[in-house]
Amino acid sequence: MAQASGMLGDGSKAVKVHHLVKAPENTPESVRRRESWDATEPATVYKTPEILPDGTHCTAATVIFRTRGCAWWWKSGCTFCGYFNDVRDDVTADDLFAQWDEAKLRLDDFEGCSMVKVYTSGTFFEDRENPPEWQEAILKETYERGLHLVIEAQAQMCTPEKIAWVAERHPGCTVAIGLEAYDDAVLRFHVNKGFSTKQWHRSIDMLRENGLRVKTYLLFKPPFMSEGDRLSSLASGSARSRRCPKTSRSTR
Numbered sequence: 001m002a003q004a005s006g007m008l009g010d011g012s013k014a015v016k017v018h019h020l021v022k023a024p025e026n027t028p029e030s031v032r033r034r035e036s037w038d039a040t041e042p043a044t045v046y047k048t049p050e051i052l053p054d055g056t057h058c059t060a061a062t063v064i065f066r067t068r069g070c071a072w073w074w075k076s077g078c079t080f081c082g083y084f085n086d087v088r089d090d091v092t093a094d095d096l097f098a099q100w101d102e103a104k105l106r107l108d109d110f111e112g113c114s115m116v117k118v119y120t121s122g123t124f125f126e127d128r129e130n131p132p133e134w135q136e137a138i139l140k141e142t143y144e145r146g147l148h149l150v151i152e153a154q155a156q157m158c159t160p161e162k163i164a165w166v167a168e169r170h171p172g173c174t175v176a177i178g179l180e181a182y183d184d185a186v187l188r189f190h191v192n193k194g195f196s197t198k199q200w201h202r203s204i205d206m207l208r209e210n211g212l213r214v215k216t217y218l219l220f221k222p223p224f225m226s227e228g229d230r231l232s233s234l235a236s237g238s239a240r241s242r243r244c245p246k247t248s249r250s251t252r
């Protein structure tokens with residue numbers, strides 16, 4: 001009897017749809033491009049208008065680091081992700097410190113800024129992605145200089161120990177989580193997000209218990225959805241997520 005393999009198996013190993021549509025990160029062209037980046041320079045830096053947690057308008061500096069990339073991407077990865085283009089496998093702690101110095105140079109040492117957004121194309125406080133001594137230096141320096149810090153994370157990377165560690169070094173900072181859709185079917189089958197709405201709730205409860213601010217990103221249109229389906233999904237998801245009154249939704 002033939003071995004089962006998906007709905008129309010021919011005996012070969014089943015392949016997930018996600019892996020057929022995931023961006024081809026390891027093509028020779030993609031690898032060549034990644035390795036052409038200077039590991040001591042950030043991917044990009046810029047300033048934008050922003051709003052502080054108390055509602056005050058301010059200028060925010062954004063620094064997008066070139067890191068080793070996202071642990072979820074190494075394992076599987078979100079369907080829509082293209083951040084792997086900004087990473088290098090061999091980035092060291094010294095490189096990251098050099099990128100920080102270069103960012104401050106290009107941004108006039110954050111002159112006129114009250115907020116700094118530090119993006120790492122993954123989870124800022126994930127130790128496999130970013131060296132803990134570098135995480136600690138960023139958290140402490142921005143806190144000591146009175147700069148409100150925004151960092152990003154995946155929900156499943158928010159462990160009680162790590163969140164307490166972050167809150168101790170930069171009390172009140174913002175942790176932004178890309179939820180993309182408040183719908184477990186969309187998270188699993190359209191986005192391949194790697195966590196569920198239940199894990200997202202658990203992480204935001206944990207962040208708030210530690211006095212941190214939460215920000216959530218939603219995708220206007222996840223892959224493989226019609227506009228009509230997405231509008232219905234957004235309407236019902238938005239009603240359900242109103243139970244999370246302090247969660248702000250915004251773009252990166």
Ligand code: SF4
Nearest residue numbers: 070073077078081121
């Ligand atoms: S969590 Fe972010 S960086 Fe990681 S695979 Fe998903 S979109 Fe890409």
